[in-house]
Amino acid sequence: MEQEREKVLKEAREEIASLVILTTTKVLQKDLSDDEKSRFSKSAIDSLKLSN
């Protein structure tokens, strides 16, 4: 019984997490301005560590 409850809770957590990520993705795709995208992209490039 307890195991079944844990399993259901775990599945629910994963489902909620996936929905949150999906929603976040859609919001960011829609709402980030060109300037914000550009700033993050430049910062990402600057901080990339390239191996030799």
Add this chain to the structure above:
Amino acid sequence: MPASSKHKTLAKSLLGLSLDEHGHIVESKVKEILSSLKDSKISGLRSLLRYFYTEVRLHEYTYHAIAEIGCKDDPSITNSIIQKLEASVGKNIRLTITENPKIISGCRIRLKDDVYEDTVSNRLHKLEKSFH
């Protein structure tokens, strides 16, 4: 020497003739070589062309980077990527850069077998995986 070895050696020489001062392949030089080969009576031309094609592909693979970015390209981004890559590999790099809205923001760079990535989509993907 077997014909295949001769063709391999010749293909390497032809590759050498196809390069500019930075060691990059020059399309017009390749076309010129192909045109000359077409007119020649060389035996096993198909085999030679196959080796030459392989040499060109392998060589281009060593200096041609593909970058996807999550914003519109501008010269400062292109220059930053080229500078970082050249500092890392110690030679001139050719860069193809494209805007990919799917990564939301950030960049993904591929050079040879390496992929360097810091994108919003990848961060979200890692976050999602951490819940599982």
